[in-house]
Amino acid sequence: MNEKDLVDAVAASVDDSKTVTGETIIAVLGVVTRSVTAGDVVQLDGFESVSMGQYPVRIGRNPSMGAEIQITAEKTLKVAVGKVFTDAVGGP
Structure with missing residues (x-):
């Protein structure tokens, strides 16, 4: 599954637009990355x-x-x- 497939599946699951869903996924992954690199x-x-x-x-x-x-x-x-x-x- 690539990023586009993930966005499509999540957008269909939560009944939201692909644009908003894609931005949300990128934001979540950014928060995870920053947290892990900070030692959390x-x-x-x-x-x-x-x-x-x-x-x-x-x-x-x-x-x-x-x-x-x-x-x-x-x-x-x-x-x-x-x-x-x-x-x-x-x-x-």
Whole structure:
């Protein structure tokens, strides 16, 4: 499903115009993005929760030379799928 399909489905479901529905979806996704990047956890009960994690600085090995290298810290996105959504798609 792409963005247009999502807007069409939601607009039909709430009986509103596609323009207003599209703007609302974009606004909601913007709020979620800003919240997660600010360090908040966004939790939609039964569906999923989204948060930001971080890998620490660590030591690794260069596979071709075998020399130790320092791997920089990096941020990561954590997504945990909720039980209701997992059950709906037939997961474990």
